Amino acid sequence: AKAPMRVAVTGAAGQIGYSLLFRIANGDMLGKDQPVILQLLEIPDEKAQKALKGVMMELDDCAFPLLAGMTAHSDPMTAFKDVDVALLVGARPRGPGMERKDLLEANAQIFTVQGKALDAVASRNAKVLVVGNPANTNAYIAMKSAPSLPAKNFTAMLRLDHNRALSQLAAKVGKPITAIEKLCVWGNHSPTMYADFTHATIDGQPAKALVNDESWTKDVYLPTVGKRGAAIIEARGLSSAASAANAAIDHVRDWVLGTNGKWTTMGIPSDGSYGIPEGMVFGFPVTTENGEYKIVQGLQVDAFSQERINLTLKELQEERDGVKHLVG
Numbered sequence: 001a002k003a004p005m006r007v008a009v010t011g012a013a014g015q016i017g018y019s020l021l022f023r024i025a026n027g028d029m030l031g032k033d034q035p036v037i038l039q040l041l042e043i044p045d046e047k048a049q050k051a052l053k054g055v056m057m058e059l060d061d062c063a064f065p066l067l068a069g070m071t072a073h074s075d076p077m078t079a080f081k082d083v084d085v086a087l088l089v090g091a092r093p094r095g096p097g098m099e100r101k102d103l104l105e106a107n108a109q110i111f112t113v114q115g116k117a118l119d120a121v122a123s124r125n126a127k128v129l130v131v132g133n134p135a136n137t138n139a140y141i142a143m144k145s146a147p148s149l150p151a152k153n154f155t156a157m158l159r160l161d162h163n164r165a166l167s168q169l170a171a172k173v174g175k176p177i178t179a180i181e182k183l184c185v186w187g188n189h190s191p192t193m194y195a196d197f198t199h200a201t202i203d204g205q206p207a208k209a210l211v212n213d214e215s216w217t218k219d220v221y222l223p224t225v226g227k228r229g230a231a232i233i234e235a236r237g238l239s240s241a242a243s244a245a246n247a248a249i250d251h252v253r254d255w256v257l258g259t260n261g262k263w264t265t266m267g268i269p270s271d272g273s274y275g276i277p278e279g280m281v282f283g284f285p286v287t288t289e290n291g292e293y294k295i296v297q298g299l300q301v302d303a304f305s306q307e308r309i310n311l312t313l314k315e316l317q318e319e320r321d322g323v324k325h326l327v328g
């Protein structure tokens, strides 16, 4: 039998945590033959810790064969000890009267502390996925705070945007999701992200020719995908949770187990590809193999796509500049 992998999840008593933990323990993320130990972090607050204990009681009650252990933590230095995978879900939500700048700063603090803790105690090859918003900038801060870990192991979640884009495109052309390949989402996890099907194929045919509707792309598709998070809040009274958890599972599973040559989207530190400044955590088309991702190279970026990529890059640069003074 395989040795258990240690998986840290922060914000474990939150909404996304409640969908995520059960799927990890069920083997959906790391494989049906891979035992896991869950190391769960919540804020020290009594209510949060109590809620976390409740979730752990339910995990116990599932009697998952792959769940080899779990622990509750209020300190990242113990939560991240020896972890192979860290899912950083917990973040500071925007409170009443809070400016964007305050939100960025509050989260910059959290992700500085957590990056340092990962640097100190995590497995030297730990894979990190940041879900908590602003996800790209939080991942950037954690990466910068963990200089002894490989920078490439710090990633941000664009996969929910990717999955939303897949679904909307499939519905438009009346084809199953599985018919679509080579779709990707560029940039920041925010309404500025650019869901790009200019390279995509549907049943092997160019998606662009099949859709052949520029106004749909600009006026329906991109706004629908970009504002989907807000539409879910409006409908449900709560933000996306099960779909976000599902995207986190997809992201890590594909990273660890490979995509077999298929494209997906990950937010990753740029290596300078496509003119994105090195180190910016940006959504790129990638393939994965043997636990490593590779940016899909050599794509022709058309003028409209370039315009959209520039826009989301600019937003991300502004976010980064807003927290620059906090990053060592």
Ligand code: NAX
Binding pocket: 010, 011, 012, 013, 014, 015, 016, 017, 041, 042, 043, 048, 089, 090, 091, 092, 093, 110, 130, 131, 132, 133, 134, 135, 157, 158, 159, 160, 161, 189, 229, 239, 240, 241, 244
């Ligand atoms: P919840 O508010 O339900 O849960 C968050 C949990 O994190 C809370 O239990 C809180 O106590 C905990 N927490 C806060 N600060 C912490 C810290 N420093 N250490 C450990 N735990 C901490 O939010 P939920 O709906 O679960 O969303 C979590 C985050 O995901 C939010 O930042 C949200 O904006 C973000 N999202 C990101 C998405 C993405 O695609 N990247 C999509 C879904 C989601 O909106």
